[in-house]
Amino acid sequence: MRSYRFRKLEDRIMISLAYAALIIALIPLASILIETVGRGLSAMSFNLFFEEIPPLGQSGGGIGPAIQGTLIVVALASVMGIPIGVFSGIYLAESRQSRLASVARFLNDVLTNVPSIVLGIFGWALIVVAIGWSVIAGAIALAIMMIPIVTRTTEEAIKLVPSTIREAAIALGVPQWKTTLTVVLSSAKKGIATGILLAVARISGETAPLLLTILGSRFWFSGFAQPTAALPLAIFNFSQSPFRTVDLPRAWGASLILIFIVLAINIAVRYYTREKYG
Amino acid sequence: MSYKIETQNLSAWFGSKQVLQDITMKIKGNVVTAIIGPSGCGKTTLIRCLNRMHELTPRAKVTGKVLLDGEDIYGENVDPVTVRRRIGMVFQKPNPFPMMSIYDNVAAGLKLNGIVDKHRLDKIVEKSLKAAHLWDEVKLELGKSGASLSGGQQQRLCIARALAIEPEVILMDEPTSALDPTAAAKIEQLIRILAEDYTVVIVTHNMQQAARVSDFTAFLYLGKLVEYGSTKDIFENPKSELTEKYITGEFG
Amino acid sequence: MTQHEKSQNFLSKIKTNHKKRFSGDSVFRTIILLIACNIFIILGLIIFKITQGAWLSIQTYGIKFLWGTTWQPFPPEPTAPPSFGALPLVWGTLTTSAIALLLGVPISLGIALALSEFTPKSFNYVISFFVELLAAIPSVIYGLWGIFILIPFLQNNVYPHLQATLGFLPFFQGTIRGSSVLTGGIVLAIMIIPTVSAISRDVFAAVPNSQREAIIALGATRWEKARIVMSYGRSGVIGAIMLGLGRAIGETMAITMVIGNSFNMFTSLFEPGSTLASIIANEFTEASSPPVYISALMEVGLILFALAIAVNASARLVIWRSMRKTKEAEML
Numbered sequence: 001m002r003s004y005r006f007r008k009l010e011d012r013i014m015i016s017l018a019y020a021a022l023i024i025a026l027i028p029l030a031s032i033l034i035e036t037v038g039r040g041l042s043a044m045s046f047n048l049f050f051e052e053i054p055p056l057g058q059s060g061g062g063i064g065p066a067i068q069g070t071l072i073v074v075a076l077a078s079v080m081g082i083p084i085g086v087f088s089g090i091y092l093a094e095s096r097q098s099r100l101a102s103v104a105r106f107l108n109d110v111l112t113n114v115p116s117i118v119l120g121i122f123g124w125a126l127i128v129v130a131i132g133w134s135v136i137a138g139a140i141a142l143a144i145m146m147i148p149i150v151t152r153t154t155e156e157a158i159k160l161v162p163s164t165i166r167e168a169a170i171a172l173g174v175p176q177w178k179t180t181l182t183v184v185l186s187s188a189k190k191g192i193a194t195g196i197l198l199a200v201a202r203i204s205g206e207t208a209p210l211l212l213t214i215l216g217s218r219f220w221f222s223g224f225a226q227p228t229a230a231l232p233l234a235i236f237n238f239s240q241s242p243f244r245t246v247d248l249p250r251a252w253g254a255s256l257i258l259i260f261i262v263l264a265i266n267i268a269v270r271y272y273t274r275e276k277y278g
Numbered sequence: 279m280s281y282k283i284e285t286q287n288l289s290a291w292f293g294s295k296q297v298l299q300d301i302t303m304k305i306k307g308n309v310v311t312a313i314i315g316p317s318g319c320g321k322t323t324l325i326r327c328l329n330r331m332h333e334l335t336p337r338a339k340v341t342g343k344v345l346l347d348g349e350d351i352y353g354e355n356v357d358p359v360t361v362r363r364r365i366g367m368v369f370q371k372p373n374p375f376p377m378m379s380i381y382d383n384v385a386a387g388l389k390l391n392g393i394v395d396k397h398r399l400d401k402i403v404e405k406s407l408k409a410a411h412l413w414d415e416v417k418l419e420l421g422k423s424g425a426s427l428s429g430g431q432q433q434r435l436c437i438a439r440a441l442a443i444e445p446e447v448i449l450m451d452e453p454t455s456a457l458d459p460t461a462a463a464k465i466e467q468l469i470r471i472l473a474e475d476y477t478v479v480i481v482t483h484n485m486q487q488a489a490r491v492s493d494f495t496a497f498l499y500l501g502k503l504v505e506y507g508s509t510k511d512i513f514e515n516p517k518s519e520l521t522e523k524y525i526t527g528e529f530g
Numbered sequence: 531m532t533q534h535e536k537s538q539n540f541l542s543k544i545k546t547n548h549k550k551r552f553s554g555d556s557v558f559r560t561i562i563l564l565i566a567c568n569i570f571i572i573l574g575l576i577i578f579k580i581t582q583g584a585w586l587s588i589q590t591y592g593i594k595f596l597w598g599t600t601w602q603p604f605p606p607e608p609t610a611p612p613s614f615g616a617l618p619l620v621w622g623t624l625t626t627s628a629i630a631l632l633l634g635v636p637i638s639l640g641i642a643l644a645l646s647e648f649t650p651k652s653f654n655y656v657i658s659f660f661v662e663l664l665a666a667i668p669s670v671i672y673g674l675w676g677i678f679i680l681i682p683f684l685q686n687n688v689y690p691h692l693q694a695t696l697g698f699l700p701f702f703q704g705t706i707r708g709s710s711v712l713t714g715g716i717v718l719a720i721m722i723i724p725t726v727s728a729i730s731r732d733v734f735a736a737v738p739n740s741q742r743e744a745i746i747a748l749g750a751t752r753w754e755k756a757r758i759v760m761s762y763g764r765s766g767v768i769g770a771i772m773l774g775l776g777r778a779i780g781e782t783m784a785i786t787m788v789i790g791n792s793f794n795m796f797t798s799l800f801e802p803g804s805t806l807a808s809i810i811a812n813e814f815t816e817a818s819s820p821p822v823y824i825s826a827l828m829e830v831g832l833i834l835f836a837l838a839i840a841v842n843a844s845a846r847l848v849i850w851r852s853m854r855k856t857k858e859a860e861m862l
Contacts, residue, residue: 007751007754008751010751010753011751011752011753011754014753014756015644015648015752015753017640018641018643018644018648018756019640019644019648020640021636021638021639021640021641021644022640022641022644022649024637025637025638025641025661025664025720025723025727026661028664028675028680028720029660029663029664029667031679032667032671032672032675035675035678035679036671036675083565084565084568087562087565087566088562088565088568088569090562091562091563091565091566092566094559095563096336097336101566104566104569104570106846107569107570107573109842109846110573110839110842110843111569111572111573113776113780113838113839113842114576114780114835114838114839115779115780115781115782115807115834115835115838116780116782117780117782117810117811117831117834118576118580118780118831118834118835118838119576120810120814121580121810121814121827121828121831122575122576122579122580124814125579125580125583125828126575126579144572144576147568147569147572148569151569162373164369164371164373165373165375165376167331167334167369167373168369168373168374168375168439169375169386169387169390170331170334170362171329171331171362171366171367171369171440172363172366172387172390172391172439172440173360173361173362173363173364173387173391173443174359174387174390174391175359175553175554175555176334176555176558177554177555177557177558178390178554179390180558182390183375183386183390186377187375187376187377189377201666202666204668205666205667205668205669205671206668206669207668207669207670207782207783208669208782208783208807208811211811211814211815212814212815215815232668232670235670235671235674236670236783239670239673239674239677239678239787248678251674252674255670255671255674258668258670258671259667259668259671262666262667263663263666263667266662266663266666270659270662357553
């Protein structure tokens with residue numbers, strides 16, 4: 001039998017290792033945040049937000065079209081993805097017993113795990129081949145990323161609505177579909193909003209599908225059937241530039257803006273839902 | 279006196295499990311009828327069959343008839359939604375809509391049924407809250423969340439919500455089981471008063487409550503109607519040995 | 531039931547069905563059902579479109595595509611046909627994912643155990659928030675950080691020591707390159723930590739308290755208690771690791787930016803390489819001709835899709851089974 005002293009020592013060591021793991025995981029996070037904020041802030045200027053993107057290696061200009069492009073593509077993807085996701089989520093939550101719904105639920109999980117670059121290829125094959133590199137192709141690829149996330153969180157949020165709430169409305173002589181669309185949906189709106197926000201944050205930072213669909217551009221938005229710029233693409237292009245002194249600060253500036261958008265959404269969601277854990 | 283509700287050979291199932299067997303009983307209008315019995319005897323199922331809530335449970339099944347003023351609510355051309363507008367329900371646990379104000383809770387049924395006339399809503403909300411004996415306690419804070427009220431107040435809010443759609447019958451499924459004795463006493467008083475205008479059917483596991491509030495009592499055991507009669511008879515002079523055992527507290 | 535009753539029953543069923551078809555409920559149900567069908571349509575379209583695009587390559591190279599080791603869209607000899615094979619890409623994907631698991635899983639399990647067994651509850655909230663932030667950072671920013679902060683650090687402070695101590699192994703021989711398979715694996719390790727740790731934590735949290743109490747009553751230390759928790763949640767943890775693997779396989783941007791992008795059947799981890807995902811990101815937009823080039827890239831996409839789906843689907847299955855087991859145990 002192992003001695004008590006040995007067990008005590010082992011206990012100490014293993015617990016220290018577990019805490020060490022926590023710290024090791026937080027080092028990259030801290031490093032990324034510190035470097036992005038530090039290097040990004042020194043690249044900040046008024047022009048950065050409002051000027052067109054210069055060719056690689058040329059000084060001046062900004063990343064205005066990338067900010068604009070990200071907003072447009074994400075907005076368009078949301079307009080397509082959110083309603084489809086929410087209604088699919090309602091369907092899954094309302095048809096818990098049905099065989100079809102469980103297949104749909106499984107495939108929805110599968111869709112969540114399709115690598116984003118594969119969605120890029122899909123957007124390319126579906127749209128780009130037909131009309132060329134375009135905002136619409138990128139938005140479709142991102143919408144497909146959004147749909148399974150929104151579907152899942154909507155389903156979970158609706159399942160959390162107590163059945164007593166639903167029954168109370170039905171007992172008042174409200175038809176079931178109306179009960180779902182009013183009482184149930186408004187009880188679940190917090191959870192659904194959380195899912196939507198997280199999905200938006202997720203697609204805002206996506207690069208791979210955009211690379212194969214909206215291609216990137218140095219100029220302002222010029223139509224839904226045209227290529228456009230986006231923040232993640234701009235970061236990627238700057239990072240590949242041979243002219244590091246000119247282009248790197250722009251990459252960090254764009255990263256700071258992107259990280260700000262993404263983290264702001266995440267922190268807002270956390271703040272908004274905190275009493276759930278408190 | 280006419281019969282408001284009449285069940286004929288009413289049976290109910292969850293999946294393959296039968297929970298009600300051939301219940302035939304006539305419920306009078308403008309009285310309080312209590313349904314008592316040990317837990318699991320089917321009393322909640324019975325009351326949920328009376329406004330077609332039972333069928334909402336997956337794999338639930340009902341056979342037999344339930345006549346409301348002589349018309350079968352399970353009839354072919356009957357929309358369960360209209361049935362539920364005529365037969366209101368109050369649940370075991372107070373379940374106000376948590377994201378709505380007190381006012382909106384009471385008005386919910388009307389609004390969802392398409393009534394938006396503000397003046398008319400105001401009047402009905404006030405009338406319903408008064409009928410539920412809640413008006414004086416909340417009239418200054420109708421905009422507050424319904425969830426901010428105490429348990430007893432919440433339950434009276436739910437009663438007001440049910441009254442607002444002007445039903446003819448009110449079903450109550452153990453309405454005081456989640457409340458403290460003082461709050462429960464208020465609800466019991468209210469039930470007596472409601473019986474002047476409505477037909478009340480109440481499920482309770484509390485025999486004293488049944489004795490205090492009801493005019494008629496039905497005793498259910500293992501899904502069967504064992505005995506049904508005036509409350510006085512059931513409690514003082516039960517015909518069935520089973521009823522007597524239950525009432526004297528030998529089981530349940 | 532007599533024949534007559536049966537037919538009566540049947541008739542009444544038809545009648546109610548007929549009536550229901552026109553009620554608001556069934557209209558609503560039909561609409562949301564149709565919308566929910568998007569899931570089937572999207573997945574079907576993805577498989578169809580990509581297979582269609584890859585068809586030329588599948589026909590040209592057949593099954594040999596899987597173990598071919600050349601990638602020559604423009605062969606040095608102008609008359610020779612282009613040739614493509616995916617083995618070095620599969621090798622790159624599997625190796626970087628393996629490194630990611632090797633480094634990322636112990637750290638993730640440490641985090642999960644710390645959060646579920648050791649740290650105080652109030653502290654948990656803050657820590658899990660930070661770990662979730664790690665998951666929220668866009669992949670391209672990991673890549674940028676990888677190129678300009680992680681690579682210089684590893685190249686100067688870690689890799690030389692690694693070669694000095696483990697240089698006898700073939701994986702750590704040769705010239706040290708910053709943009710290499712090993713760096714790719716390390717970045718992936720960081721990126722899978724949030725996934726693996728969050729799911730493992732949930733698995734550990736679902737272990738019934740009676741298990742903990744039982745072992746503590748036997749005089750166990752905290753670590754011995756944690757071991758019971760881990761062994762109880764074993765299959766769920768395996769599922770979590772497989773989900774991490776799924777994420778590593780599909781990860782594109784960060785790895786494209788740090789792996790060096792060379793089509794290379796490497797032996798040393800200090801060599802540059804490519805993965806299934808990275809070659810698509812790196813070459814797709816420039817692969818306009820010959821047509822078989824883009825088709826080969828789409829076939830790579832198809833392999834990636836199949837691999838990711840297979841790994842993720844089995845992960846879900848394992849997690850689902852383990853959760854069901856835990857639930858059943860709670861009911862007993």
